[in-house]
Amino acid sequence: MSDTIIKFDQVVKRFGALTVLDHLDFNVQRGEKVTIIGPSGSGKSTVLRILMTLESISEGVVSVDGEPLWHEQKDGKLVKASEAHLRKMRVQLGMVFQQFNLFPHMSVLRNITEGPVKVLGLSKQDARERAEELLEMVGLANQAQKYPHQLSGGQQQRVGIARALAMRPKVMLFDEPTSALDPELVGEVLNVIAALAEEHDLTMLLVTHEMRFAREVSDRVCFFDKGKIKEQGTPEELFTDPKEERTREFLKAVLDG
C-alpha cells in the first residue's frame, strides 16, 4: 500500500489571468523529505500556502493523509470545504515562514505554548514541558523568557521551527526559511533543519534557494517551472545529471551566481 500523505491531483491555481499552478500532480510520501526548487514565480511558495489553507485552489483536489483539504464529502459529493473543515485539516501541518511570523508581544515560551494550549487543549504545564524540550532541541533552552525583538534572526527562526513542531504536525513545511537572514546566520538554521530531517521520521516539504542544503537533506528534489514539475529525482540525479535543458539552465544560473 502506498503511504501518500500529500497529494495534488490536477491542481490549478489562478490569480486573475495568471495561472500559477497548471494542472499540477504532486505527491509526498509519509516520512519523505522533499525539496522544491525553481525560478522565481514558478509556484513553489503557492504549493505551501495552499497546504496551509492560506490560498484556495481554482481546480483539482488536494488531499492530506487521504482526506480532501479544500473539499469535503457531502451526500457522496465533493463540495467546497467549510471553515470548520479547513481548521481541522490545518492543524495537521506546520509551517516555517520566511519572515518568522512570531507573535511580537509574547515571550519565546508563550509563542510556543500558545497553539498547543489554545488549539490542541493541552494543559499549560504540558505545553510548557513540550516547549522546553523543543527549545533545547533548537539550542535555545536559555532564551525562553526573551521576546522576539531581543533575538537574532537566526534565533527567531529557530523559535519558529520549535513553534511549528509544538503542534506535532504530520507534515512540516518550510518556505525559504533562511532567505531573510544575514548570511552568517543561515548555517545555524539549516543545521537545525538538517538535524530534524536526520533524527526524526517527520515528513518535510521545503522550498529553498540553498542548493547545497537541498542536496544534503532531501530524499527527492522537484524542479518547478511555470506551475508544474518539470523534472524530479534524487538529489544525485537532479544535480549531477539533469535530463531537461530547462533544469540545466536553472542550475547553471544559480550555481554560478
Ligand SMILES: Nc1ncnc2c1ncn2[C@@H]1O[C@H](COP(=O)(O)OP(=O)(O)OP(=O)(O)O)[C@@H](O)[C@H]1O
Ligand atoms: N495573492 C496573489 N495575488 C496575485 N498574484 C500572486 C499572489 N500570490 C502570488 N502571486 C503570483 O503568483 C506567482 C507565483 O508565486 P509564488 O510565490 O508561488 O512563486 P515562487 O516560485 O515561490 O517564487 P519566489 O522564488 O520568487 O518566491 C508569482 O508570479 C506571484 O507574483
